[in-house]
Amino acid sequence: MDNSILIIAGIVGLAVGFVIAKFMEKGKASKTIAAAKKDADSILKEAKIEGESLKKDKIFQAKEKFLELKAEHEKVIINKNKKIGEAEKRTRDKESQVSGELAKNKKINSQLENKLKDVEHKSDFLEKKQSELEKLHKNQVQQLEVISGLSAEEAKSQLLASLKETAKSDAMSYIQSTIEEAKLTAQQEAKKIVINSIQRIGTEEAVENCVSVFNLESDDVKGRIIGREGRNIRAIEAATGVEIIVDDTPEAIILSCFDSVRREVARLSLHKLVTDGRIHPARIEEVVRKTEKQIEQEIVEIGKRTVIDLGIHGLHPELIKAVGRMKYRSSYGQNLLQHSREVAKLCGVMAAELGLNPKLAKRAGLLHDIGKVPNTEAEVETPHAILGMQWAEKFGEKPDVCNAIGAHHDEIEMKTLISPIVQVCDAISGARPGARRQVLDSYIQRLKDLEEIAFGFSGVQKAYAIQAGRELRVIVESEKVNDDKAAELSFEISQKIQTDMTYPGQVKVTVIRETRAVNVAK
Known part of the structure; x- marks a missing residue:
């Protein structure tokens, strides 16, 4: 601040000197010097006063800034102290909670120990009682043998013989009543079976x-x-x-x-x-x-619509035409195009479930019966699976698709995972009830065989093949079969079906046991 005042004073002095020189040149030096000194003194005085005021202002501003920073710092410290206090409070709460849980666990452990001691005590008591009961039972059996003059085995055999006679007579009366009831309802049930069969097989x-x-x-x-x-x-x-x-x-x-x-x-x-x-x-x-x-033209359009519906791309025009011709072909009474579309959809779903390529599986499923639409009579002599494989190879299909087409009737060896999928889906589509006329008789026979297998086990009262042969429902006699035996019977029947029968898919075996109390008032 003092330096600026001195600089100003110096500049003023130079100006004054210059003015004095000018005045001296003109002959007015004395007056000018006196006036200049007076002006210089006043300027210096004003400069000192202004410098002092500026200095005071700057000092005041610095103090204000210091106080402001100090207040902010104190606020930050207060917030940090508040957060630390809250954290300490949460820690104390957690410690009290943990100590409470520990006390609770100790209490539960002590209760468990007491209960274990009680159980051990009761177990010892029961063992003693059991041994006492066995001794009493032996004594009673010996006394009964002495009184009756029969051994335990002889008494048991006599009791079983009497029970067998009673059961035999009851069974004969039950069989007689059942036969009479069956004669009354046989004709009606037979009509129902015939009507259902006619409805299943589409006459058109x-x-x-x-x-x-x-x-x-x-x-x-x-x-x-x-x-x-x-x-x-x-x-x-x-x-x-x-x-x-x-x-x-x-x-x-x-x-x-x-x-x-x-x-x-x-x-x-x-x-x-x-x-x-x-x-x-x-x-x-x-x-x-x-x-x-x-x-x-319609055949080509049908082929195009089919491959578009199934999401199959890049099929050769000749194969598309062959797909369209499937609409006018049938196999064992089943429309070939509907069958191939169904097989393609089943293959796609099954391949997706197994983590394989569903598009490739759909392609193979759609083309698997392509050999059933021959163009020349000479080609008909070749099995349709081999013929279809040859066509697929000729028109640039992938080896996986060609192998699946050729192997779906086991004419050649299966080399990819898609081949068994196509074979299984072909069997599923053809084995549906009523899908093919040739399969219907064997389908009905398979249902009868299912029921016959169930009747081959003791204790089975009724057996029904339902869900198109996908489930066998077995009703057992509660007097002969207990709950544990029912579970065992279900497993044995399923194993018997698995070893003795051939069928597509799975057969669920359900054993039902119910208790009934029946008496007749005479």
Whole structure:
């Protein structure tokens, strides 16, 4: 501060000197010097006063800043002390809680020790009582043997013999009443079984495998279809390869052919001819050619829709066409396309559960019966699994898919995990009740065999195969089978089924035991 004042004073002095010099040059030096001294003194005085005020202000500001920092520091210290106090309080609470738990545990331990001592004491007491009871029992048995003149084994055999006679007579009366009841309900139950069987087997499905029915608006159209001297019907049969049966069935004619594609071509061609009204040999051949092209396009569209629905990509156009042709093929009464779609979905689910590639499994499942839609008669001689594998290889399918197709009927060795999955899913789809007509008889026989296995064990009163043969429900007699024996019986029956029968999937064995008190008032 003093230095700045001195600098200012120096500058003022220089200015004053310069002014004095000027005045001296002009002849007014004395007055100017006196005035300059006076001004310089006043300037110095003012500068000292201003410097002192600035110094006081700065000192005051510094004190205020110090007090402010001191207050903030004290506040921080107070907060830290508060947090430390809270932590100490929580620690004291935890210590008191832990000490309480320890005291509780000590109390529980002491109670347990007391209870263990009581149990040991009671166990010793029971052992003593047991030994005393055994001695008393022996004494009583000896006394009874002396009184009756029979040994314990002889008395037991006599008692069993009397019980057997009583049980035999009761069983005969029960069997007689059961037979009478069965005679009353047998006819009704037989009708139910027949009706259920008919409902299970789709009659329309069986008819569609060999014939199609073409409905007409009136019987007058039959004559136009036959034509003069039968030339129209002969032209239709020659163009389509389908036998047309015109009989006295009202407003309908029957199309018969083993090839469902040719049968569908004939049906659509007849529909177009009847709708158009122009029916003659030249028109028939033209319509049949157009219909064949339409069916080929429809087959391709069906194949494309199928692979899109299943999420399969990159399939060769020829394989897509073969998939579409499956719609017009059947195997043992089961539509081949529906069967292949079902197998593909089952393969995808099973592969996902096993951690394999579900898309690859779906692909193999869809194509597994591709060999059942042959293009030439020569190819039909080859087993369809091998033929399908050859087609898949020809059209660039992966080795895993080709092996699964060829091995699903064990014609070749399985080399990948997808192959057994396809084989199992094919069996599941074909083994469903009513899915294939050939399987129905063996399916019913399998249910009967299941029930017969259960009846082969003693104590079994009733046995029912339910859930399409997936569960065997066994009802036992409570007098002959206790709870422990029921569990053992369930295991034995399941083992018997596993060793003696062949079946897809699993069979659940449920043994039911209930206690009944029955008396007859006479």
